[in-house]
Amino acid sequence: RQLARDIHGHGGWIATFCVGVLPVAEAGLLQNRRATTYPYSRNHDNPGRLRELGVEAVNETVVFSDRIISCAGPAASLEVSCRLLEGLLGEVHAKEVKRLMCAPDDNY
Numbered sequence: 684r685q686l687a688r689d690i691h692g693h694g695g696w697i698a699t700f701c702v703g704v705l706p707v708a709e710a711g712l713l714q715n716r717r718a719t720t721y722p723y724s725r726n727h728d729n730p731g732r733l734r735e736l737g738v739e740a741v742n743e744t745v746v747f748s749d750r751i752i753s754c755a756g757p758a759a760s761l762e763v764s765c766r767l768l769e770g771l772l773g774e775v776h777a778k779e780v781k782r783l784m785c786a787p788d789d790n791y
Contacts, residue, residue: 684710696750698767700760702729704753708736716748717741719755761786 687710691697697707701721707713714737720729722742733740745754745762750770754763765786769777781787 687712691750694750696752696767696770698752698763700754700763701756702727704751705729705732705736707751707753708733708738712751713738713748713753715739716751717746718748718751718753719743719746720753721756 684706687697687707691712697712699707702724704713704718704720708718713733717739718733719741720733722730730740730742743755744759745752745766747766752763752766752770754760765777765781768780
């Protein structure tokens, strides 16, 4: 949790997958912000846990909030990676990486 606070506090980006957003929320970085998480756990209510931590848990594939990227599952890994590249390097460079990867040029 402290690592997430340190990274974010120094202007860094945080990209999470599935339930990786939970420690970020536990660090207090998503209070009163939107985020998503893996919704299909048989043993845990991950969206409910986000709500308990003061997060607006939404049913979306990928969510951005103040340099924090959360996603609902591994199928969104390419979108998360491209969004992170865009945040770190800018839209032009992210689009070039996507082009070189032959990735679809849609919303990310």
